[in-house]
Every structure is written in C-alpha cells, then in structure tokens.
Amino acid sequence: MRPRPRPAAHPGSPTPSPRRISGRLIAGLAAGLVLLGGALYLAIPGSPAPSLPGGAHRADAAAGFRGSLVEPARPAPATVLPDERGVRTDLAGYRGRALLVTFLYTHCPDVCPLIAAHLRAAQARLGPEAGRVALVAISVDPRGDTRRSAAEFLRAHALTGRMRYLLGTPRQLGRVWAAWNVGSERDAGHPELVAHSALVYGVGASGRLETIYPPTFDPADVVHDVPLLAAR
Numbered sequence: 001m002r003p004r005p006r007p008a009a010h011p012g013s014p015t016p017s018p019r020r021i022s023g024r025l026i027a028g029l030a031a032g033l034v035l036l037g038g039a040l041y042l043a044i045p046g047s048p049a050p051s052l053p054g055g056a057h058r059a060d061a062a063a064g065f066r067g068s069l070v071e072p073a074r075p076a077p078a079t080v081l082p083d084e085r086g087v088r089t090d091l092a093g094y095r096g097r098a099l100l101v102t103f104l105y106t107h108c109p110d111v112c113p114l115i116a117a118h119l120r121a122a123q124a125r126l127g128p129e130a131g132r133v134a135l136v137a138i139s140v141d142p143r144g145d146t147r148r149s150a151a152e153f154l155r156a157h158a159l160t161g162r163m164r165y166l167l168g169t170p171r172q173l174g175r176v177w178a179a180w181n182v183g184s185e186r187d188a189g190h191p192e193l194v195a196h197s198a199l200v201y202g203v204g205a206s207g208r209l210e211t212i213y214p215p216t217f218d219p220a221d222v223v224h225d226v227p228l229l230a231a232r
Contacts, residue, residue, distance in 0.1 A: 067213045067225050078091070089136070104139070123135065132226055132227065
C-alpha cells in the first residue's frame with residue numbers, strides 16, 4: 001500500500017514551526033518550495049506524522065556533520081530494485097562506503113535536476129575521496145521512468161557510471177516508498193508532474209541512516225560529511 005501523501009505545499013502557504021532544526025535546513029526547505037511552485041511537497045519538520053523511516057526525526061547537526069542528523073539513527077530500509085541497466089541493486093551491497101540516496105523522476109522540470117546537479121558537483125569536489133561514496137536515485141514515477149529515460153537523465157547530468165537509478169513496478173516502488181516514508185502522487189491537473197518527497201538521505205558505512213539534506217543543499221556540506229559517513 002502506498003503511504004498516504006501529505007498535502008502539497010503551495011507558495012504563500014504557512015510553514016509549520018520547526019522543532020530542533022537548523023536555520024540552514026529551514027532556508028533550504030523554503031527555497032525548495034519556491035522553486036517547485038507547488039509541484040512538490042516535502043516532509044516538513046513539525047508535521048504530526050513522522051517523516052523519516054521508523055519514526056526517526058530530524059535534529060540540529062552535531063558530531064561534526066553539516067547535514068541534519070536523523071535521531072535515533074536507524075538502519076536504512078532494505079531496498080532491492082533493478083537499475084537503469086536492468087542490474088539488480090541491493091542497497092545493503094554498499095556497506096563499507098557512504099551512500100547518498102534520493103527520490104527523483106526523469107521528467108521532473110525543476111527540483112530533480114537541481115538535486116542531480118548538486119550531487120554531481122559534490123562528487124566532483126570530493127576528488128580522490130569520491131570512491132568513498134555511492135549515489136543512488138530511486139524513481140517516484142513508475143509510469144514515466146523507463147530504463148531509457150533513466151539512462152538519458154543520468155547522461156544529461158554527467159552521472160552515467162557515477163549514479164545508479166533504480167526503477168520498478170508501481171507495487172515494487174510503492175513498498176520502497178512506504179519503507180522510506182516517501183510520498184508520491186501524480187498531479188491530477190498536470191499529469192506530467194509528480195508531487196513527491198525530495199530529500200537526500202545520508203547512509204553511513206554501517207548501513208544506518210545518519211543525515212538528511214534538503215533539495216537545495218550546498219554541495220560543500222556533502223563534501224564535508226562524506227568522510228564522516230564513510231567512517232560510521
């Protein structure tokens with residue numbers, strides 16, 4: 001069963017008061033809402049229902065991280081899906097490295113290209129350290145995302161061979177969205193658009209979900225956090 005999506009955020013709508021959240025994340029979330037013009041809803045801190053797997057919540061960055069911490073740290077949800085080449089991909093196979101996971105769709109006009117560009121920029125800045133982190137995108141659009149469109153999306157953002165794009169049937173992806181507490185819903189008025197949660201999840205080398213980043217994250221923050229994630 002798909003998770004019940006939260007109401008879409010619209011420009012000018014009030015934002016719930018944050019609880020224990022950094023000013024950096026507040027600014028990032030606000031900017032993300034402006035960029036999307038209501039085509040995306042985010043899991044906003046302060047909402048009554050948990051927005052992260054297992055009931056975990058956001059907290060101000062600590063322990064040297066620049067991303068917002070997940071408290072308590074929980075194992076990243078088990079996720080096994082085929083990628084854009086048809087290769088079976090198990091996120092547990094990335095143990096021993098940092099892992100950055102995000103949820104995208106290939107026909108997205110705004111936030112998904114932004115996230116992809118920022119992840120590519122962070123990877124480029126890591127230089128030799130880039131081998132310590134893997135990048136994975138998971139589809140929120142089983143109808144529109146195909147192996148061909150996913151490969152084209154990666155190529156357009158210079159991420160071919162640098163990021164894996166996981167695909168699946170509505171049932172397969174629905175189970176993954178539920179596990180990650182991700183919402184996805186096609187816009188009835190604009191069927192080419194998909195309203196979806198758009199965060200970047202930082203998973204440590206031990207397989208625990210440790211940090212989260214808004215869609216407008218500064219690549220420098222990820223560059224800073226990757227060695228910390230790779231050491232956890």
